[in-house]
Amino acid sequence: MLTTLFRNAAIYTPVDEGKPLAGKLQGHVRSWERGALLCDKGIITAVGSEEDVLAKAKDMEVDMEVDCQGACMIPGFVDPHTHICFAERREKEFSMRLAGASYLDILKAGGGILSSVRSVRNAKEEELLSTTLDNVLTALSFGTTSMEIKSGYGLDTETELKMLRVIERVGKETPLDVIATFMGAHAIPEEYKSNPEEYVKLLIDEMIPAASKQGIAQYCDVFCEEGVFSVEQSRRILEAARNRGFKLKIHADEVHDLGGAGLAAELETASAEHLLAANEENLKAMAEKGVIADLLPATAYSLKKPYAKARKMIELGVPVALATDCNPGSSYTESMPFVFGLAVLNMDMTVEEALVASTLNAAYSIGLNHKVGSLEVGKQADFLLLDGETPAILAYHAGVSPVVEVYKKGIHVA
Ligand SMILES: N=CN[C@@H](CCC(=O)O)C(=O)O
Numbered sequence: 001m002l003t004t005l006f007r008n009a010a011i012y013t014p015v016d017e018g019k020p021l022a023g024k025l026q027g028h029v030r031s032w033e034r035g036a037l038l039c040d041k042g043i044i045t046a047v048g049s050e051e052d053v054l055a056k057a058k059d060m061e062v063d064m065e066v067d068c069q070g071a072c073m074i075p076g077f078v079d080p081h082t083h084i085c086f087a088e089r090r091e092k093e094f095s096m097r098l099a100g101a102s103y104l105d106i107l108k109a110g111g112g113i114l115s116s117v118r119s120v121r122n123a124k125e126e127e128l129l130s131t132t133l134d135n136v137l138t139a140l141s142f143g144t145t146s147m148e149i150k151s152g153y154g155l156d157t158e159t160e161l162k163m164l165r166v167i168e169r170v171g172k173e174t175p176l177d178v179i180a181t182f183m184g185a186h187a188i189p190e191e192y193k194s195n196p197e198e199y200v201k202l203l204i205d206e207m208i209p210a211a212s213k214q215g216i217a218q219y220c221d222v223f224c225e226e227g228v229f230s231v232e233q234s235r236r237i238l239e240a241a242r243n244r245g246f247k248l249k250i251h252a253d254e255v256h257d258l259g260g261a262g263l264a265a266e267l268e269t270a271s272a273e274h275l276l277a278a279n280e281e282n283l284k285a286m287a288e289k290g291v292i293a294d295l296l297p298a299t300a301y302s303l304k305k306p307y308a309k310a311r312k313m314i315e316l317g318v319p320v321a322l323a324t325d326c327n328p329g330s331s332y333t334e335s336m337p338f339v340f341g342l343a344v345l346n347m348d349m350t351v352e353e354a355l356v357a358s359t360l361n362a363a364y365s366i367g368l369n370h371k372v373g374s375l376e377v378g379k380q381a382d383f384l385l386l387d388g389e390t391p392a393i394l395a396y397h398a399g400v401s402p403v404v405e406v407y408k409k410g411i412h413v414a
C-alpha cells in the first residue's frame with residue numbers, strides 16, 4: 001500500500017522543536033479537533049485540520065482512506081526503559097515484598113535481579129526469544145510502537161551477548177522499532193560477590209569490548225546504587241563504554257541519594273533513570289546539561305515508594321520522559337497507559353506533559369526522535385486511536401487500555 005489518508009480524527013501531537021521539550025515547553029502539544037493525516041509508504045506527508053489535509057490530497061492518488069470516526073489520535077508510545085527480555089516471572093518475590101522484605105535486601109540475599117540471572121543463563125536462546133516476544137506483543141497491544149530493551153540478566157559475557165541477540169531479533173520479528181542497551185552493570189553476579197572490583201574489571205576489559213564488537217547495543221547503562229555500583233565504579237564503567245562508542249544511560253538515585261544524577265550531568269548521559277531520591281542540586285545540573293529524566297512511576301507504585309518529583313524537575317527545566325521499566329521484579333507491566341495514568345494522577349503532570357513525556361521526549365531519550373515521537377511531516381506514521389475524545393482518557397479510564405487501534409508506519413498492527 002502506498003498512500004493512505006486517515007480522516008475524521010481528533011489529533012494530538014507533541015511539537016518537535018529539535019530538542020527534548022523541557023520546562024514550559026514540556027507540554028507543547030498541537031491538536032486539531034477534526035484532523036487528518038496522510039502518509040506515503042509509512043511516512044507522514046501531511047497532518048493538520050481535515051480541511052487542509054484534504055486540500056493537499058485532492059490532486060493525489062490516495063490508495064486507501066480510513067474514517068477514524070472521531071477517535072482521538074496520538075503518536076504511538078515510545079517506551080524508553082525496559083528490562084522486558086527475561087525468562088521467568090518472580091511472583092514469589094512480589095509476595096515477599098508485600099510481607100515487608102525490601103527490594104535491595106532481596107537482591108542482597110541472592111534474589112531479585114540475581115534470580116532472573118539464573119533463569120536467563122539457563123534459558124535457550126529460542127526460549128528467551130519466545131517469552132520476550134510474548135511480553136513485547138502485549139506492550140504493542142497497549143500502544144507501544146517503539147521500545148528500548150536492556151540486557152543485564154546475563155552478567156557474564158556469553159549470556160549478555162545472547163540477550164542482545166534476542167533483543168535484536170525482537171526488533172526484526174515484530175513491527176516495533178527496538179533499541180538495545182548493554183547493561184552488564186546491572187548487579188554484581190554471585191560469583192563475584194566477594195570481589196566486586198574484579199567484576200568491574202571484567203566489564204571494562206572484556207564485556208564492554210565484546211558488546212561493542214557485537215554491534216547490537218547502542219547504549220550502555222549502569223545501576224548506580226548502594227550495594228550495587230558506586231558512583232566511582234559507575235563513572236569508570238560509563239567512561240569505558242563511551243570510549244567504545246556507546247551512548248550512555250544511568251540508573252540513578254532510585255533508592256538512595258548517592259549522586260548518580262550528578263554523575264549523569266557530569267558525563268552528559270542521554271538520560272538518567274528513576275531519580276526518586278535525587279537532590280535538587282544534581283537535578284539542576286541535569287537541567288543545565290539537557291539530560292533527560294526517564295521517570296518510572298510504575299516502579300514507585302509497585303515498590304510502594306514516593307514518586308519521583310516530576311513537578312520539581314519540570315520547574316527546574318529537566319526534560320521528562322516516561323517509561324514502564326517493565327521487568328519481572330520491581331515493575332511488572334507492559335502498559336504505557338497505566339504509566340500515563342500514574343504520571344497524571346500521582347505525579348501531577350498535566351495530560352499534555354505526560355503525552356510529550358511518553359512519546360517525543362521518550363524518543364529523544366533513545367535516539368529515535370528523527371523518526372518517531374510526534375505526528376509531523378517526515379516522521380513515521382506510528383499512531384494510536386483511542387476510545388476517547390482527548391488523551392486525558394488514558395488517565396481517566398483507569399485500569400483498562402483505551403488504545404483501540406495501533407498503526408505502525410501507516411499499517412494496522414494491533
Ligand atoms: N533497579 C534496577 N533495575 C531494574 C529492576 C530489575 C529487576 O528487578 O529485575 C529497574 O530499573 O527497576
Ligand SMILES: [Zn+2]
Nearest residue numbers: 081083251325
Ligand atoms: Zn531499569
